[in-house]
Amino acid sequence: MGQIINVGSIADYVGQEVTVRGWVYDRTDKGKLQFIMVRDGTGIVQCVAFRGNLPEAEFEAASKVTQESSVIVTGTVKANERVKKGIPSGYEIDLKSFQVLQMVEDYPITPKEHGVEFLMDNRHLWLRSNRQWAILRIRATIIREMRNWLDDHGYLLVDTPIITPSAGEDTTSLFEIDYHGEPAFLAQTGQLYNEANMMAFGKVYCFGPTFRAEKSKTRRHLMEFWMLEPEMAFTSLEEMMDMEQEFVSHVIQSVLEKHRKELEILERDTGKLENILPLFPRISYDEAVERLQKLAAETQDPEQKELLKIEWGSDFGSPHETALTQMFDRPVFVYHYPTQVKAFYMQPVEGRPEVCRSVDLLAPEGYGEITGGSERIHDPVLIEERVSKIGIPRENYAWYLDLRKYGSVPHAGFGLGLERTVAWICGLPHIRETIPYARLMNRKYP
Numbered sequence: 376m377g378q379i380i381n382v383g384s385i386a387d388y389v390g391q392e393v394t395v396r397g398w399v400y401d402r403t404d405k406g407k408l409q410f411i412m413v414r415d416g417t418g419i420v421q422c423v424a425f426r427g428n429l430p431e432a433e434f435e436a437a438s439k440v441t442q443e444s445s446v447i448v449t450g451t452v453k454a455n456e457r458v459k460k461g462i463p464s465g466y467e468i469d470l471k472s473f474q475v476l477q478m479v480e481d482y483p484i485t486p487k488e489h490g491v492e493f494l495m496d497n498r499h500l501w502l503r504s505n506r507q508w509a510i511l512r513i514r515a516t517i518i519r520e521m522r523n524w525l526d527d528h529g530y531l532l533v534d535t536p537i538i539t540p541s542a543g544e545d546t547t548s549l550f551e552i553d554y555h556g557e558p559a560f561l562a563q564t565g566q567l568y569n570e571a572n573m574m575a576f577g578k579v580y581c582f583g584p585t586f587r588a589e590k591s592k593t594r595r596h597l598m599e600f601w602m603l604e605p606e607m608a609f610t611s612l613e614e615m616m617d618m619e620q621e622f623v624s625h626v627i628q629s630v631l632e633k634h635r636k637e638l639e640i641l642e643r644d645t646g647k648l649e650n651i652l653p654l655f656p657r658i659s660y661d662e663a664v665e666r667l668q669k670l671a672a673e674t675q676d677p678e679q680k681e682l683l684k685i686e687w688g689s690d691f692g693s694p695h696e697t698a699l700t701q702m703f704d705r706p707v708f709v710y711h712y713p714t715q716v717k718a719f720y721m722q723p724v725e726g727r728p729e730v731c732r733s734v735d736l737l738a739p740e741g742y743g744e745i746t747g748g749s750e751r752i753h754d755p756v757l758i759e760e761r762v763s764k765i766g767i768p769r770e771n772y773a774w775y776l777d778l779r780k781y782g783s784v785p786h787a788g789f790g791l792g793l794e795r796t797v798a799w800i801c802g803l804p805h806i807r808e809t810i811p812y813a814r815l816m817n818r819k820y821p
């Protein structure tokens with residue numbers, strides 16, 4: 376055995392004898408020469424088995440080894456520019472030993488094309504493919520960089536509960552559970568608790584799974600998704616937009632810096648991400664509706680015309696968001712939505728209560744809403760009135776109403792949907808590949 380290494384850092388071992396432990400990704404048979412791609416989770420390396428260089432039985436095993444068999448291999452690392460398939464590319468291992476821990480029979484996912492439903496049924500295995508490897512590594516970096524940015528800017532991570540007696544958003548999308556004989560819900564947001572935490576710590580964030588029983592079968596909706604939610608005391612909507620554009624730009628630029636290889640595997644057009652830097656354009660809901668109405672009027676295609684139709688007062692659907700984002704080359708803030716389409720806690724605009732101090736950030740290239748946030752109502756009387764209309768007993772919100780009684784201040788916050796952000800950055804057409812195990816309307820397996 377040589378020194379056990381991670382393939383991801385193979386560049387440090389050129390000329391040395393090393394051992395890699397992993398799984399067979401692919402094999403090319405050239406008789407006396409076997410080219411075996413071995414992956415270990417950190418990368419993929421071409422291993423070259425030449426008949427004369429290994430004990431006979433080990434060469435026999437190498438020349439029969441099947442996809443996803445588990446192996447331990449030893450040999451000398453060589454730089455070889457022609458090995459493009461490796462991760463990192465440009466290295467190979469000249470084998471002197473090849474041990475099989477388990478020879479696999481009939482691995483279900485082969486290099487041939489498979490249907491998406493088949494792949495989703497085999498998600499526990501599909502995770503081993505290059506593409507999923509790239510996506511989930513980028514996802515991990517997005518999480519790390521979001522947290523780094525907030526930790527470095529004075530935000531404290533304060534966790535919020537998943538089981539709650541109250542609804543933070545629309546009551547029609549609640550997952551109800553039986554909590555020892557009483558109804559409770561899976562959190563749709565950590566926001567309400569975030570508001571209490573904000574008054575204890577100033578600037579906070581929570582990051583956790585959230586649940587929406589939405590009867591939506593779109594490429595943007597999951598039943599279980601991860602949301603990162605900052606909440607800030609003494610902060611206006613405009614100040615929050617300033618912060619959001621810095622925060623989102625930092626995440627994008629960090630992924631570009633750290634994941635060239637992964638983005639290449641995903642064939643992502645990185646040019647579209649390079650210019651994601653402040654300032655992001657800001658338009659009001661009123662202006663957005665005007666722009667959409669104008670576009671609809673100018674559109675020749677009758678089907679598209681129909682899809683783009685919108686009256687002031689209604690929420691945007693996917694076609695509207697897509698069209699809006701195509702008007703800009705970076706994310707666009709849309710602020711002051713109609714009060715009737717937004718959540719109960721949003722502060723009304725002064726002198727114009729039919730709109731509220733809300734802002735959504737729409738990602739370019741048709742990705743649409745990735746964050747939603749607002750200034751929160753801080754007036755005790757108004758919040759009391761709004762809570763009374765939710766349809767859940769007031770007593771379940773008594774603690775939340777206390778926040779408006781004991782030192783209420785203007786404050787704002789937003790939630791960023793992790794999976795939508797991953798889809799955008801990776802350039803994926805559907806949200807299902809952005810999370811290890813997607814919970815979709817018609818899927819909770821595996």
Ligand code: 4AD
Binds near residue numbers: 565589747790
């Ligand atoms: O706009 P939403 O519903 O906002 C809230 O929950 C606020 N309480 C957040 C806050 O102010 N602290 O959700 C925020 C984001 C959306 O912009 C979207 O990116 C994502 O969460 N999201 C979903 N992602 C995947 N599947 C779903 N069903 C989603 N619903 C919302």
Ligand code: MG
Binds near residue numbers: 735746747
């Ligand atoms: Mg929203």
